[in-house]
Amino acid sequence: MIYTVTLNPAIDMTVYIDTLKKGQVNRSRYCLMDAGGKGINVSKVIKALGGQSIVLGFLGNDNKDWFLKYLKEMQLDFDFIFVDGLTRTNIKIVETSQKIYTDLNQNGFEVKKKDINHLFEKIDKIAKADDIFVVSGSLPPGADEEVYAELIRILKQKGAKVIFDADGKALKSGVLEKPDVMKPNIHEFKCLFDVDENDLNSIVNSAKKLIESGIKKVLISMGAKGAVFVTENMELFAKAAEAKIKSTTGAGDSMVAAISYGLSQNMDDVSIFKLALACAAAKVSKEGVKPPEKKEIKKFLEKISLEKLGEVKWI
Numbered sequence: 001m002i003y004t005v006t007l008n009p010a011i012d013m014t015v016y017i018d019t020l021k022k023g024q025v026n027r028s029r030y031c032l033m034d035a036g037g038k039g040i041n042v043s044k045v046i047k048a049l050g051g052q053s054i055v056l057g058f059l060g061n062d063n064k065d066w067f068l069k070y071l072k073e074m075q076l077d078f079d080f081i082f083v084d085g086l087t088r089t090n091i092k093i094v095e096t097s098q099k100i101y102t103d104l105n106q107n108g109f110e111v112k113k114k115d116i117n118h119l120f121e122k123i124d125k126i127a128k129a130d131d132i133f134v135v136s137g138s139l140p141p142g143a144d145e146e147v148y149a150e151l152i153r154i155l156k157q158k159g160a161k162v163i164f165d166a167d168g169k170a171l172k173s174g175v176l177e178k179p180d181v182m183k184p185n186i187h188e189f190k191c192l193f194d195v196d197e198n199d200l201n202s203i204v205n206s207a208k209k210l211i212e213s214g215i216k217k218v219l220i221s222m223g224a225k226g227a228v229f230v231t232e233n234m235e236l237f238a239k240a241a242e243a244k245i246k247s248t249t250g251a252g253d254s255m256v257a258a259i260s261y262g263l264s265q266n267m268d269d270v271s272i273f274k275l276a277l278a279c280a281a282a283k284v285s286k287e288g289v290k291p292p293e294k295k296e297i298k299k300f301l302e303k304i305s306l307e308k309l310g311e312v313k314w315i
């Protein structure tokens with residue numbers, strides 16, 4: 001089974017506006033609301049791919065009804081730990097005139113020590129060998145930066161596979177526990193290594209250090225520039241597939257969904273990377289944080305071309 005773990009879910013409010021004028025009253029053209037947060041978006045795309053997953057993590061008690069209704073309508077399975085307070089609302093501004101995408105993410109509800117202990121106990125009970133756990137997103141206030149490291153330790157002791165996608169100090173401490181797969185975007189990757197984001201070789205050489213440390217696969221996404229996939233056996237680069245962009249929110253999560261689905265189906269690394277790029281392209285073509293449909297993903301899959309590193313001309 002695939003489990004996605006989201007400690008800091010979010011209601012994503014995507015606001016479409018021609019041009020955002022700072023310091024003025026702005027009126028949006030329209031706005032979409034989606035239940036989101038990293039693991040929840042991953043579960044949506046796993047479902048679109050034909051896979052099954054269970055959403056785990058925390059959810060705020062005070063506005064849980066709307067969130068749970070959304071997940072039920074999407075036919076997603078979930079098993080949350082409810083905590084005091086409101087699940088945060090994250091604002092995503094899409095400026096249609098200039099194609100600028102701005103995120104305004106909130107801190108989220110405060111969790112207590114007992115909530116974190118409850119989470120550890122629950123995951124310790126659930127996890128079995130060969131389960132796949134996606135551990136991703138920011139930590140809510142009250143959760144210390146070691147929480148992901150401890151979670152990965154518990155999961156690895158059980159023999160579960162861990163796909164990890166975090167930022168900042170939580171990323172730095174989690175990486176030391178050697179998750180099986182990592183999907184940092186280039187900004188997150190720069191928390192770990194002092195790389196020049198325009199120098200593909202320095203990115204690959206740093207990713208190889210993670211592979212040498214025992215992490216099996218590292219996918220570094222670079223927004224419109226594409227992505228790099230480094231595994232024990234190969235180093236690949238691909239440009240982002242051309243797409244009519246409606247919202248970039250959830251693009252990285254779609255890649256994580258492709259990796260977890262691909263692992264669950266024993267897909268090879270090349271197929272996993274292609275699927276990740278196709279899922280991301282199909283996602284950015286959707287408004288708000290709506291998951292793409294399988295037929296849309298398939299259409300993009302035909303257009304993905306990979307380049308072995310060494311033959312790449314950097315853009």
Ligand SMILES: Nc1ncnc2c1ncn2[C@@H]1O[C@H](COP(=O)(O)OP(=O)(O)O)[C@@H](O)[C@H]1O
Binds near residue numbers: 225
């Ligand atoms: N503006 C864009 N144009 C085309 N493709 C994009 C764009 N933004 C993201 N993508 C696709 O989505 C993938 C993940 O996006 P990225 O922004 O790197 O991840 P994250 O959402 O984790 O920050 C990219 O590798 C690319 O394939």
Ligand SMILES: O=P(O)(O)OC[C@H]1O[C@](O)(COP(=O)(O)O)[C@@H](O)[C@@H]1O
Binds near residue numbers: 008012138167248
């Ligand atoms: O937990 P964080 O880092 O604040 O991120 C939460 C946000 O990321 C998202 O999961 C989207 O993530 P990606 O664009 O990186 O795929 C949103 O749904 C959510 O608002």
